[in-house]
Amino acid sequence: MYVCEDLKLVVTAKPGKEKVVENQVGDSIYLNDPDVRILHTRYSGVLLVYTKLNPWRAFWLVNTYPIHGASRIVPIECCSYSRIDEVLRCVRKLLDKPRGYEGKIGLEITVRGDYIDEKELKNVIYKVVEEKELEIVFKNAKYELKIEVIDNIVGASVMPWRMDRVSRRIREWVKRLGINNSILS
Numbered sequence: 001m002y003v004c005e006d007l008k009l010v011v012t013a014k015p016g017k018e019k020v021v022e023n024q025v026g027d028s029i030y031l032n033d034p035d036v037r038i039l040h041t042r043y044s045g046v047l048l049v050y051t052k053l054n055p056w057r058a059f060w061l062v063n064t065y066p067i068h069g070a071s072r073i074v075p076i077e078c079c080s081y082s083r084i085d086e087v088l089r090c091v092r093k094l095l096d097k098p099r100g101y102e103g104k105i106g107l108e109i110t111v112r113g114d115y116i117d118e119k120e121l122k123n124v125i126y127k128v129v130e131e132k133e134l135e136i137v138f139k140n141a142k143y144e145l146k147i148e149v150i151d152n153i154v155g156a157s158v159m160p161w162r163m164d165r166v167s168r169r170i171r172e173w174v175k176r177l178g179i180n181n182s183i184l185s
Contacts, residue, residue, distance in 0.1 A: 010076060010148045011070055013070050021068075027065065028065035029062065048150065099143055113151035125145075145157075
């Protein structure tokens with residue numbers, strides 16, 4: 001199955017765009033890590049990016065490159081195998097980092113496969129978040145906890161709200177550049 005070692009990004013591509021996204025992501029990282037590997041999972045559009053780079057370095061390299069066909073790019077700050085105790089260790093480690101949560105955090109859990117019970121996973125993550133005295137909110141949090149389960153591995157990250165969304169970043173760039181949105185429609 002899949003391995004955690006050097007897993008730094010989970011990229012989701014639009015249907016039929018997997019190969020294009022794979023090439024673009026690889027190109028964006030290659031100069032900094034010629035040993036970058038991109039693995040197609042058994043789930044349509046889900047790619048795993050393995051590199052020696054820091055997950056945030058890889059994330060920013062990919063985001064400064066025009067990635068056409070990608071929907072989401074999630075840096076993996078902590079990876080574990082699909083065991084609840086390992087996932088909890090990752091989540092606790094991430095939530096212990098000071099990031100300016102302001103008492104609230106968003107939460108997005110995506111489970112692919114049946115190696116881990118989704119309901120149990122959600123329940124224990126909710127408990128850990130409460131343990132850290134954070135309130136889970138579903139919009140307008142400064143940060144969100146991302147949990148990506150792909151069969152036997154679980155990747156986790158805390159990132160600014162909705163920063164994983166490629167379309168959101170494109171809209172923000174367009175706005176910053178002062179380009180009329182109707183031109184792009």
